[in-house]
Structures are given as C-alpha cells and as structure tokens.
Amino acid sequence: MSFPWAKQYEPTNPLMKYLDEKLPLPRLVYNAVGAGYPVPRNLSYMWNFGVLAGFCLVLQIVTGVVLAMHYAANDAVAFDSVEHIMRDVNWGWLMRYAHANGASFFFIVIYLHIFRGFYYSSYKAPREMIWLIGVVIFLLTMATAFMGYVLPWGQMSFWGAKVITGLFGAIPLVGESIQVWLLGGYAPDNAALNRFFSLHFLLPFVIAGVVILHIWALHIPGSSNPTGVEVKSESDTLPFHPYYTAKDGLGLAVFLIFYAAFVFFMPNALGHPDNYIPANPLSTPALIVPEWYFYPFYAILRAFTFDFILPAQLWGVLAMFASILVWFFLPWLDKSPVRSGRYRPLFRKFFWVLMVDMAVLFYCGGAHAEEPYIMISQIATAYYFLHFLVILPIISSIEKPEPLPFSITEAVLGSDEKAAQGDSAGTAA
Amino acid sequence: MATTTDTADTVVAEDGVRRRDFIEIAAVATAGVGGIFTLIPLISQMSMSKDVLADSTTELDISALEPGQSIKAIFRKQPVFVRNLTQAEIDAANAVDVDDLRDAESLADRTLEGHENILVVMGVCTHLGCVPLGAAQGEIKGEFGGYFCPCHGSHYDTAARIRKGPAPTNLEVPEYTFTSDTTIVIG
Amino acid sequence: MIRLVGILVGLGFTFVVLLAFGSGALTVMGQGYFVEETAEHAFHEEAHMPAEGYSFDGLMPSWDLAQLQRGYQVYKEVCSACHGLNQIAFRNLDELGYTEAEVKAEAANWVVPGINQDTGEATTRPGLPTDYFPDPYANDIMAAAANNNAIPPDLSLMTKARHNGTAYVYSLLTGYQEPSAELAERFPDSVPGPGLYHNPYFANLNLAMAPPLTTDGQVTYADGTEATVDQMATDVAAFLTWTAEPSLVDRVRLGWIVMGFLIFATILAWLAKKQVWAKAKRKD
Numbered sequence: 009m010s011f012p013w014a015k016q017y018e019p020t021n022p023l024m025k026y027l028d029e030k031l032p033l034p035r036l037v038y039n040a041v042g043a044g045y046p047v048p049r050n051l052s053y054m055w056n057f058g059v060l061a062g063f064c065l066v067l068q069i070v071t072g073v074v075l076a077m078h079y080a081a082n083d084a085v086a087f088d089s090v091e092h093i094m095r096d097v098n099w100g101w102l103m104r105y106a107h108a109n110g111a112s113f114f115f116i117v118i119y120l121h122i123f124r125g126f127y128y129s130s131y132k133a134p135r136e137m138i139w140l141i142g143v144v145i146f147l148l149t150m151a152t153a154f155m156g157y158v159l160p161w162g163q164m165s166f167w168g169a170k171v172i173t174g175l176f177g178a179i180p181l182v183g184e185s186i187q188v189w190l191l192g193g194y195a196p197d198n199a200a201l202n203r204f205f206s207l208h209f210l211l212p213f214v215i216a217g218v219v220i221l222h223i224w225a226l227h228i229p230g231s232s233n234p235t236g237v238e239v240k241s242e243s244d245t246l247p248f249h250p251y252y253t254a255k256d257g258l259g260l261a262v263f264l265i266f267y268a269a270f271v272f273f274m275p276n277a278l279g280h281p282d283n284y285i286p287a288n289p290l291s292t293p294a295l296i297v298p299e300w301y302f303y304p305f306y307a308i309l310r311a312f313t314f315d316f317i318l319p320a321q322l323w324g325v326l327a328m329f330a331s332i333l334v335w336f337f338l339p340w341l342d343k344s345p346v347r348s349g350r351y352r353p354l355f356r357k358f359f360w361v362l363m364v365d366m367a368v369l370f371y372c373g374g375a376h377a378e379e380p381y382i383m384i385s386q387i388a389t390a391y392y393f394l395h396f397l398v399i400l401p402i403i404s405s406i407e408k409p410e411p412l413p414f415s416i417t418e419a420v421l422g423s424d425e426k427a428a429q430g431d432s433a434g435t436a437a
Numbered sequence: 438m439a440t441t442t443d444t445a446d447t448v449v450a451e452d453g454v455r456r457r458d459f460i461e462i463a464a465v466a467t468a469g470v471g472g473i474f475t476l477i478p479l480i481s482q483m484s485m486s487k488d489v490l491a492d493s494t495t496e497l498d499i500s501a502l503e504p505g506q507s508i509k510a511i512f513r514k515q516p517v518f519v520r521n522l523t524q525a526e527i528d529a530a531n532a533v534d535v536d537d538l539r540d541a542e543s544l545a546d547r548t549l550e551g552h553e554n555i556l557v558v559m560g561v562c563t564h565l566g567c568v569p570l571g572a573a574q575g576e577i578k579g580e581f582g583g584y585f586c587p588c589h590g591s592h593y594d595t596a597a598r599i600r601k602g603p604a605p606t607n608l609e610v611p612e613y614t615f616t617s618d619t620t621i622v623i624g
Numbered sequence: 625m626i627r628l629v630g631i632l633v634g635l636g637f638t639f640v641v642l643l644a645f646g647s648g649a650l651t652v653m654g655q656g657y658f659v660e661e662t663a664e665h666a667f668h669e670e671a672h673m674p675a676e677g678y679s680f681d682g683l684m685p686s687w688d689l690a691q692l693q694r695g696y697q698v699y700k701e702v703c704s705a706c707h708g709l710n711q712i713a714f715r716n717l718d719e720l721g722y723t724e725a726e727v728k729a730e731a732a733n734w735v736v737p738g739i740n741q742d743t744g745e746a747t748t749r750p751g752l753p754t755d756y757f758p759d760p761y762a763n764d765i766m767a768a769a770a771n772n773n774a775i776p777p778d779l780s781l782m783t784k785a786r787h788n789g790t791a792y793v794y795s796l797l798t799g800y801q802e803p804s805a806e807l808a809e810r811f812p813d814s815v816p817g818p819g820l821y822h823n824p825y826f827a828n829l830n831l832a833m834a835p836p837l838t839t840d841g842q843v844t845y846a847d848g849t850e851a852t853v854d855q856m857a858t859d860v861a862a863f864l865t866w867t868a869e870p871s872l873v874d875r876v877r878l879g880w881i882v883m884g885f886l887i888f889a890t891i892l893a894w895l896a897k898k899q900v901w902a903k904a905k906r907k908d
Contacts, residue, residue, distance in 0.1 A: 049904060070479065074479060074482055077482070077483065078482075078486075088711070091711045091780075091781070092486070092488070094869075094871070095487070095711065095716075095870060095871075096486040096487040096488040096489075097482055097486045097487075098478070098481045098482050098484060098486060098487075099477075099478035099481060099482050100482060100486070101869075101871040101875060102478050102875075102878075103478065103482060105875075246904055250461075250900045251900055251901060251904060254461075254893075254896055254897040254899075254900040254901070255897055255901075257464065257468070257893045257896070257897065258890070258893040258894055258896075258897040260893075261886060261889050261890040261893040261894075262890055264886050264889075265883070265886045265887065265890060268879065268882050268883060268886055269879075269883070271879070272875055272876060272878060272879025272880075272882060272883070273683075273876060273879055275875070276784060281784060281785050281786050281787050281789065282785065284781040284784040284785035284868075285777070285781075285785045294827060311641050311644065312640060312641060312644055313644045313647070313648060314640065314643045314644035314646075314647050316639075316640050316643055320644065323640055323641075327637050327640075327641070330633070330637065334630075337626060337630060340626040340627065341626065341627055341630050343627070378658070378659045379648065379652055379658035379659055380652075380658045382648055383645055383648050383649060383652070386641050386642070386644055386645035386648065387645060389637075389641045390637075390638045390641050390642055390645070393633075393634045393637040393638050393641075394634055394635075394638050396630075396634065397630040397631055397633055397634020397635075397637075398630075398631050398634045398635060398638075401627040401630060401631060460892065460895045460896050460899055461896045461899060461900065463892055463896075464889075464892040464893050464895070464896035465896075467888065467889045467892050468889065468893075471885060471886075471889060474885075488713070488754075491713070491715045491753065491754050492754050496752075
C-alpha cells in the first residue's frame with residue numbers, strides 16, 4: 009500500500025518489539041503519519057489543512073465532551089445551563105468559546121482543504137475515493153454543526169431549527185410528515201432539542217470513523233502534490249516524519265494564533281447577538297441567518313424565487329442540496345489529463361472566478377433577503393452551477409495545458425537526472 | 438536520500454546536544470508545556486462550580502425547636518439533623534463510659550459550649566451513607582434512643598454515637614456556629 | 625454520460641434561477657428602486673460609546689468597580705422596576721467590590737419568592753446571597769399587561785444580545801428625542817402613537833419604554849458622583865456589560881498570556897521546521 013522505498017518500522021526496544029508482535033499499533037502510526045509514509049517533497053502550505061482539520065475535530069470532541077458534562081438538553085433550562093457554563097463552571101467560558109469558535113475555525117480549515125482540492129484537482133483518479141469520502145465528511149460536519157447551533161436554545165437556535173427542518177417540509181407530498189417526524193412536534197421544542205443533542209454528541213465520532221477511512225484511502229495512492237505529477241522515484245518523496253510533522257507543527261502554531269485571537273479577544277464576532285435572547289416561538293428575529301459557514305448555500309436556497317413547474321421553495325431546496333452533491337461528481341466531470349491548476353491556464357482563471365463567486369454568495373447569504381442581494385445571488389448561483397456542471401466539463405476538453413515538469417524532483421530542484429533520458433523537460437514551477 | 442533523515446537520530450557524543458537538535462527539542466518541549474497547561478481548565482472544570490460552592494452554608498432558625506424535637510435540614514445537598522435534647526437524653530448520653538465506645542467522644546465533645554442540649558449531626562450513616570431514622574416524629578430511634586440506620590442496622594445513641602451495628606464512627610458533627618441564641622449557621 | 629447529464633442539470637438550474645432573476649429584475653425596473661426606503665433605513669442611527677469611553681473597552685481592559693457599583697445602583701433604583709436580571713445572583717455582587725457582609729445585607733434588601741415553611745404556600749422572604757435577582761413580574765402575561773403589551777426583556781445579557789451592545793444601551797438611554805418634522809412628513813406611520821416613544825437607536829424607532837432616565841440627580845450616588853443623565857446611562861451600560869460577561873477582563877488578560885506563549889511557540893516551530901528541512905534541501 010505504499011512505495012517500495014518506504015522505511016520499515018524496526019523497533020529496537022524489547023517492549024516495543026513485544027507490542028509490535030501482539031498489537032502493531034505503533035507500526036500503524038509509523039506507517040500512517042510517521043517516517044514510514046513517503047510524501048511528495050514539494051507540498052505547499054496548502055497541504056497543512058488536512059492535519060489541521062483533524063486537530064479541529066479532536067478539539068471539538070474534547071471541548072464538546074466537557075460542555076456536555078454541564079449542559080442540560082431541556083427546553084426549559086438549556087439556555088440557562090449555557091449561561092451556567094459561562095458564569096459558574098470553572099473555565100466554563102473558555103470551554104464554550106473554544107467550542108463555538110472551534111466550529112467556525114473547523115469550517116475555515118475544511119473550506120481551505122476543499123478549495124485546495126479544487127485548484128489542484130485532488131479529486132482525480134486515482135484519488136476519487138478520498139474525495140468522495142471527504143464530501144461525506146463535509147456533509148456530516150454540516151449536520152453536526154447545525155445541530156450544535158440549536159443547543160443553546162437562543163432565538164437563532166430556535167429559528168434556525170425551524171427554517172432548516174422546514175427545508176424538508178418543501179418536499180412534495182411527504183414533506184410535512186418528514187418535518188414533523190424530524191422535530192417530534194409541530195415546531196422545535198423539547199423533543200427536537202433532545203434528539204439534536206443526542207445526534208450532536210454521536211456524529212463527531214461517526215465523523216472520526218469516516219476520517220479514518222479518508223486517511224486510509226489516502227494511503228493507497230499517497231498524497232497528491234502541487235505539480236500533479238505522480239511520484240516516480242524515491243527522490244520525489246520525503247518521509248512524513250520529521251519533515252511534514254515539523255511543517256504541520258508550524259502550521260498548527262500559526263493556526264492557534266488566529267484561533268486564540270478569536271477565542272480571547274472577540275469570541276462573539278462570528279456568532280449572532282440574537283442567540284443571547286432565549287428562544288421565543290412567538291417572535292422571529294429581524295434577520296434569520298445560519299452560521300456564517302452556511303451562507304453560500306443559504307444564498308443559493310434563497311435565490312430561487314420563481315415558480316417554474318415546481319414551486320420556487322422546492323427549487324431552492326433542490327438547488328441547495330445539489331450545490332454540494334455536485335462535488336461528488338467532480339472526478340467524472342473534469343476529464344482533463346492534467347491535475348494541477350498550475351499547468352491549466354483556462355481552468356485556473358475559472359477557479360478564481362469560482363472563488364469570487366462563492367465570496368459573493370457568502371456575502372448575499374448573510375444579507376437581508378431583499379434586492380439587490382437576491383438578484384446578485386441569482387447571478388452568482390447561476391455561475392455556481394454553470395461552473396461545475398458546464399464550464400468544467402467543457403474546458404477540460406478544449407484546454408491546452410502548459411508543459412508539465414518531468415518529475416517532482418525536477419520541479420523542486422530544477423533538474424532530475426532521469427529527465428535527461430526522458431522526453432519531457434518542461435518548465436519547473 | 439539516505440543521508441537526509443539520519444541526522445535526527447544521530448547522537449553526537451563529544452559535544453552533547455548540538456544547536457540544531459536543541460531547537461527541535463525546545464520546540465517539542467514547548468508544545469508539551471502548552472499541552473500540560475491546556476489540561477488545567479480541562480481538569481478543573483469538573484471540580485465544584487461557583488454556584489455549588491456558594492451554596493455551602495446553611496442557616497437554620499431553631500427558635501421553635503422544643504426539647505425532644507428534631508428537625509431535618511439540608512446542608513450541602515445532604516440531610517442534617519438538629520435535635521433539642523431532653524434532660525433525660527442528656528443524662529443517658531452522659532451515663533455512658535466514653536472509653537467503652539467504638540468512637541470515643543463525650544456529648545460535650547459533640548456540642549457547643551453553652552448549647553449542650555443542641556445536637557447537630559449529619560444525617561448520613563457513617564457505614565455506607567444511608568439516611569438514619571429517628572429525626573422525624575414516629576420514626577424508630579433504635580435500641581439506644583438516638584438514630585437507627587435501617588440499611589444495615591446501625592444503632593446510634595442520644596448523642597448520635599455508634600453503639601451497635603457496622604458503622605465505624607459516630608454520626609459526623611458538621612462545623613457550625615451560633616450566630617444568635619436561636620440561629621445556627623452550618624458550614 | 626455523466627458529463628452530458630451534468631451539463632443538462634447545470635443548464636436546468638441555471639435556467640430556473642435566471643428566470644427568477646428576470647422576474648426580480650422586471651419588478652425592480654417596474655418600481656424604479658431596489659428596496660422601498662423605510663423609516664428604519666432613513667432614520668436609524670448607529671449606537672456609539674460615551675465620549676469618555678470605558679475601562680473595559682480595548683486591549684487592556686479592567687473593571688472600574690466604582691462605576692459598576694454606580695451602575696448597579698441605577699439598575700436597582702430605576703431599571704429593576706420593570707426589567708429582571710435573572711442570570712445574576714446576589715453573591716455575584718462581590719465581584720463589584722462589595723464585602724461579604726455588604727452582599728448579604730444587599731441581598732436582604734430584596735424580596736424574593738419563598739415558601740411558607742408552615743403552610744407551604746407561596747410567599748416572599750428577604751433574599752440570600754445565593755438567590756438570583758427576582759423577576760419583576762411573575763410571568764410574561766403579567767409583564768405584558770403592565771406594560772402596554774410590551775414585555776420588558778431581561779437585562780442580564782442585553783449587551784451581548786444586541787449588536788455593539790454596550791454602546792446600544794448607552795445610546796438608547798440617552799437617545800430619546802422628539803421625531804423630526806422630516807420623519808413626520810415622509811413616514812407618518814413611524815411617528816410614535818400613544819404609549820410609544822421615538823428613539824433613533826431602537827430597531828424600529830418606536831419604543832414602548834418611556835424614557836427611564838429623565839432628570840439629573842434622579843439617582844443619588846453613594847459615592848457622591850454627580851448623577852447626570854449621561855453619567856447614569858454610562859454607568860448602567862457598564863454594569864450591564866459586566867452582567868452579560870463577568871469573565872470579560874479575565875478572558876482578555878489570559879488571552880495575552882496565551883498569545884505570548886503561542887508567538888514564542890510559533891517562532892520555535894518555525895526554527896525547528898527550518899532545521900528539519902535544511903536536511904532535505906541538501907542535494908543527495
């Protein structure tokens with residue numbers, strides 16, 4: 009499952025030898041994230057975000073388990089129990105702010121990880137399975153985050169739960185039954201809160217399991233790299249440890265600076281003031297928006313305002329789900345033989361258009377549902393679907409890629425003695 | 438390639454730890470220190486929260502407590518018994534030779550000076566923590582006229598000292614003070 | 625095949641969303657403006673801090689205990705008639721610099737719901753330090769009935785439950801004014817009706833709360849500070865900032881320690897990374 013030149017785990021300590029015979033867990037770690045995993049030597053800092061996402065998952069599980077020790081999932085006391093955590097529990101404010109901002113930073117990291125995948129076409133064969141599992145992780149994380157946001161039982165929690173479960177209500181015929189079944193009531197109340205808490209506790213462990221599959225699948229072909237040229241020889245790789253542990257360590261330290269700045273200096277900047285008002289089924293906040301990380305998809309949901317065969321509401325729901333599901337098909341929509349955006353001039357331009365497009369959707373998703381934001385988000389939504397479903401397949405057929413380097417070694421060091429014998433001596437990055 | 442990774446493992450014996458190794462060790466050690474400090478909030482969040490700590494004293498008005506009567510109150514989420522002893526109960530307690538007891542304490546040891554008739558004890562059997570009977574009217578007071586624990590048959594006398602049964606020590610007397618003749622503050 | 629289906633689906637969604645765009649654009653062109661301007665758009669003003677600022681605002685925050693005590697006094701003598709403070713217990717007042725005995729005496733000044741120990745009936749008793757501030761109304765219906773159908777919100781978290789909350793409280797309390805002639809002319813519906821008061825800092829400009837701080841000297845401060853309306857509003861906004869987040873000062877102070885550590889750790893991690901990678905940069 010790895011390159012033939014991968015270093016082998018050879019314990020010298022008798023205890024480790026014994027352990028290796030009976031339970032080769034150290035060997036597993038050694039081969040997964042240790043010296044036994046050869047990694048392309050040219051990974052940029054954009055490759056840090058996988059490890060950071062793993063860190064965020066652990067961070068959320070640890071702080072989440074702590075919060076669950078003090079939180080009470082009951083609609084009568086949930087809000088007060090959160091305030092109890094903030095005021096009375098030792099370090100409770102730190103735990104809660106670390107968890108709330110941890111969710112936001114988890115999404116920042118995941119988005120950068122995904123956008124890295126877009127730019128370098130990390131979804132392409134032989135890494136389709138890694139990508140598919142990754143999209144599953146993203147969906148699970150969105151579900152978990154949504155349910156977590158309901159737990160404080162503030163105004164945004166309540167109305168968020170109502171609006172999001174209302175999406176299912178848009179399904180013809182069975183929608184209303186599904187919505188009532190999801191909530192266990194006509195509107196979000198104690199039953200919904202309790203089940204969301206249960207699932208919010210369960211899903212992170214499911215995510216952790218799927219993350220293991222993600223990493224397992226990664227170790228079959230090995231990591232991709234910024235040139236998109238596959239590893240050819242030992243000189244193309246470096247052992248994960250110490251090279252990438254050191255690099256990820258630096259990435260983690262920088263990440264923590266940004267994270268701590270939010271936790272300690274502006275812990276509520278990414279939240280919404282209305283969630284400090286207890287849930288009130290009789291009064292809707294002036295502006296109902298989800299957490300910021302859902303804004304682009306929320307904008308897509310709201311962009312459909314016109315009944316065409318199907319009701320506009322249903323179009324919105326379909327489009328919102330489709331906007332993520334389309335990622336599942338990327339490996340087959342983009343048929344270009346070249347992976348990296350570095351060598352794909354046309355693709356690269358459209359990638360940046362997509363980034364701007366998603367930024368526009370992000371902005372519109374957080375704005376009031378009024379003109380001109382709706383019209384802007386309609387244009388942006390149109391581009392979003394055109395990009396993935398129309399532009400990507402077409403440019404992958406018509407584009408003339410720039411010449412690729414012969415190997416990773418050549419890209420890094422400027423020359424590769426094997427390249428002299430080969431035919432391709434393209435420009436190095 | 439072979440030479441690129443070996444340096445990390447190489448120990449240079451002559452001049453001990455070299456500078457480059459020192460930086461790597463320092464970085465890992467710093468991460469370790471950070472990890473240890475992170476444990477502080479993770480561990481101390483489980484100790485008593487401020488509201489629990491604030492609830493750690495109980496104030497009782499015993500002006501209505503007649504001799505022979507007891508009241509049950511709650512102190513730190515556990516029952517506490519306050520009994521106004523009759524003269525007969527005081528005499529019975531004082532008649533016992535303290536040295537013969539499992540847990541040698543006299544009634545005077547277990548009450549406050551000037552208020553020898555007011556016995557304040559935790560309603561928690563020292564055996565396994567059940568609540569003994571005898572504080573409420575009509576409850577069995579056990580063979581020695583004090584408290585009786587129905588779980589495993591511990592009998593306490595009128596000074597709430599263990600006299601018979603498995604309990605190892607007398608019912609615990611919490612810390613308390615009289616803030617006036619009729620008011621006690623426990624804790 | 626997948627690509628063909630994909631292109632069709634993509635064109636389908638694009639077509640529908642562009643239809644929606646077209647109908648929206650027609651509407652906009654028909655009416656000649658994007659959004660009809662409302663009184664809120666035109667007359668709402670952004671909240672601002674008092675001119676002298678706050679000790680807890682900024683990168684090196686601290687509580688001005690005297691100010692918090694004055695703010696508490698304003699809450700107690702003015703706000704508490706209608707607004708609760710249900711996340712705060714009397715014991716928390718020790719953080720404002722009161723001694724244990726003072727906290728106990730202060731708690732006893734308040735009347736909290738209790739239970740008659742003989743009959744079990746609901747009654748009232750003096751507060752204990754462990755009690756929470758009592759709500760002024762037994763329930764929402766009573767609150768609404770007493771206040772022209774507007775329920776006075778609990779103030780514990782007010783400064784976190786509004787955008788830029790401390791400034792909001794200060795601005796709202798000092799911002800009552802007569803609606804301008806322009807407002808009356810352009811938006812006659814937004815002129816406050818009976819029982820409503822114009823305030824440009826309130827979301828919809830019309831507030832059911834009568835101006836609570838009206839005259840200088842309305843509160844006689846225990847520390848002798850002159851109780852101007854501006855001073856009282858400043859102080860009570862500070863007090864409500866504390867009630868919303870008592871950990872604010874500790875949080876920022878700890879933050880600097882954490883930041884210092886992380887910057888140190890980052891420099892070390894950077895040096896270590898450089899050391900490790902120096903080995904890879906050497907040609908084999």
